[in-house]
Amino acid sequence: MDEFEHGAAHKYLTVRDHLATLVAHELKVGDAIPSERDLTKQFGLSRMTVRQAVDALVTEGVLVREQGRGTFVAPQRIDFEMRLTTFGEEMRSRGMEPATTVLTAQVVAATPDVATALEVEPRDKVHYLYRVRSADGTPMCIEQVWVPVALAPALFDGGPPASMYAALRDAGLAPEWGEDTLSADEATDTEASLLGLGDKRAVLRAERRTFSVDGAAMFSRACYRADRYSIWVPLRAPRPTLVPRRRSTQADTTSPEPVTTGSDATTTPAHAPATAGASGGRP
Amino acid sequence: MDEFEHGAAHKYLTVRDHLATLVAHELKVGDAIPSERDLTKQFGLSRMTVRQAVDALVTEGVLVREQGRGTFVAPQRIDFEMRLTTFGEEMRSRGMEPATTVLTAQVVAATPDVATALEVEPRDKVHYLYRVRSADGTPMCIEQVWVPVALAPALFDGGPPASMYAALRDAGLAPEWGEDTLSADEATDTEASLLGLGDKRAVLRAERRTFSVDGAAMFSRACYRADRYSIWVPLRAPRPTLVPRRRSTQADTTSPEPVTTGSDATTTPAHAPATAGASGGRP
DNA sequence: CGAGCAGACTGGTCTAGACCTCATGATGTG
DNA sequence: CACATCATGAGGTCTAGACCAGTCTGCTCG
Numbered sequence: 001m002d003e004f005e006h007g008a009a010h011k012y013l014t015v016r017d018h019l020a021t022l023v024a025h026e027l028k029v030g031d032a033i034p035s036e037r038d039l040t041k042q043f044g045l046s047r048m049t050v051r052q053a054v055d056a057l058v059t060e061g062v063l064v065r066e067q068g069r070g071t072f073v074a075p076q077r078i079d080f081e082m083r084l085t086t087f088g089e090e091m092r093s094r095g096m097e098p099a100t101t102v103l104t105a106q107v108v109a110a111t112p113d114v115a116t117a118l119e120v121e122p123r124d125k126v127h128y129l130y131r132v133r134s135a136d137g138t139p140m141c142i143e144q145v146w147v148p149v150a151l152a153p154a155l156f157d158g159g160p161p162a163s164m165y166a167a168l169r170d171a172g173l174a175p176e177w178g179e180d181t182l183s184a185d186e187a188t189d190t191e192a193s194l195l196g197l198g199d200k201r202a203v204l205r206a207e208r209r210t211f212s213v214d215g216a217a218m219f220s221r222a223c224y225r226a227d228r229y230s231i232w233v234p235l236r237a238p239r240p241t242l243v244p245r246r247r248s249t250q251a252d253t254t255s256p257e258p259v260t261t262g263s264d265a266t267t268t269p270a271h272a273p274a275t276a277g278a279s280g281g282r283p
Numbered sequence: 284m285d286e287f288e289h290g291a292a293h294k295y296l297t298v299r300d301h302l303a304t305l306v307a308h309e310l311k312v313g314d315a316i317p318s319e320r321d322l323t324k325q326f327g328l329s330r331m332t333v334r335q336a337v338d339a340l341v342t343e344g345v346l347v348r349e350q351g352r353g354t355f356v357a358p359q360r361i362d363f364e365m366r367l368t369t370f371g372e373e374m375r376s377r378g379m380e381p382a383t384t385v386l387t388a389q390v391v392a393a394t395p396d397v398a399t400a401l402e403v404e405p406r407d408k409v410h411y412l413y414r415v416r417s418a419d420g421t422p423m424c425i426e427q428v429w430v431p432v433a434l435a436p437a438l439f440d441g442g443p444p445a446s447m448y449a450a451l452r453d454a455g456l457a458p459e460w461g462e463d464t465l466s467a468d469e470a471t472d473t474e475a476s477l478l479g480l481g482d483k484r485a486v487l488r489a490e491r492r493t494f495s496v497d498g499a500a501m502f503s504r505a506c507y508r509a510d511r512y513s514i515w516v517p518l519r520a521p522r523p524t525l526v527p528r529r530r531s532t533q534a535d536t537t538s539p540e541p542v543t544t545g546s547d548a549t550t551t552p553a554h555a556p557a558t559a560g561a562s563g564g565r566p
Numbered sequence: 567c568g569a570g571c572a573g574a575c576t577g578g579t580c581t582a583g584a585c586c587t588c589a590t591g592a593t594g595t596g
Numbered sequence: 597c598a599c600a601t602c603a604t605g606a607g608g609t610c611t612a613g614a615c616c617a618g619t620c621t622g623c624t625c626g
Contacts, residue, residue: 068588
């Protein structure tokens, strides 16, 4: 159909994009796509090639197969992954205009807790940024950020950066992943006055470590007004979800536990919450 | 026909499990697995079949392919997805013994906020469970749970269930996914006394909606002691990460945005946080 | 000694079939 | 009318090759 010879260097890509376009423009959730044998005729390809195209969309969660029935447009998926986002992005995506007041931007010696979080030695030099972040003119959050000087000597040349993540990227420390530890607390007097709190002193604290390819690149502590900030977290079902595989009939008696080839790799985030901790990963 | 020796009804499963076992017991991260052609000889299979086995482990993130070099054990993955876990599971996984004191278990009329969360009409009947949850004898959390009576009429027959998730599963309302909205707050007097709080009244609140295949099945409000409970959240890198695909040559000029077949389906969680909200999904 | 190229790998794509299981609806039959 | 059966067609698995495209090593030639 697509008369343009266009880019698709690989045949299965043309089929995949054809199907993706169908899903986007013509089909609704639950509709069936053309059968694999139809597609082989339509594109003049072998069935294995067509299946490769369908497989790609199935593993992306766009389509679901049902043996004996057909292949259907999958129900809309939810992104169950939390993303490393910046305060500015976060506010703008909610239609608010972010602003920042820098209180301090200097190089200091790492305190023990900061050194531990950043995996450096205590008293190593670290960039320190201390600022109040507002949205639509109202203070939302007090933020403290530390970055080892050794990793990015020139980080604050040219003044404190508007976006730490952009600055890190420029320094070759692009954020790869991170971890938040969220807790509630009473605001200190300083925090209460910076945030303009009255009687209600509860705040939401977030300690975040941001990792680049080489390890911990940034540590931050944020303190949010409890009355203006909440955090939305999507939760996936417990264990068995996308696991049509798994030796379900045999096994259990045969091999010496053939390894968890399911979709959950046990991991060790290397940093357990200080108190009781809950949810996410498995420290 | 199961229980027969060989153990795998499908040849590619034997290869997949063989490789999974190799990865688990003999190989280290970065090690190469046998080449696909080796495996075809070793198992007497065609290459497509071997590839199917390897594909399975690649899409699970256990292996990574590198054209021209080989297929290697992938670096340890982190689970970036938060799971719907129960309080009991959560505490036990941290080596603490959970306990529960039920304060109320009855059927009540849904208040407007509960009705909205559960997508029912105000004053519809809902099961209501009110309990204090402890770990190692210390109160950790006050929990209120609502479930529409219409969905599970017999939910509390036989007394309030020890695990709501188990009860929901038994009622055919197995949790499929959920969403938490986390915030900080001051404890009420009642909460403070139930949790045994002193001066420090900050608490971490979690509103959770749990969905089964048919929609909202349960709504809960939990109130955690701030000094004993924190939440750990893994964060994935921002946008461009696992997206080697996508029409890179053509497109952008051809069709009107050929659909996001990347790994981030834009979604609408249908329930935006009351205040500013942050992180996760994209309301 | 060093640059370069050839060959021997690796995975990536593709074919033209085959036979299997499963879901469904039409067709019979009691 | 109700239930069993069967044909049809869907996806699931599998074969025995083919050629393409990167990677790496070692040998040869300047």
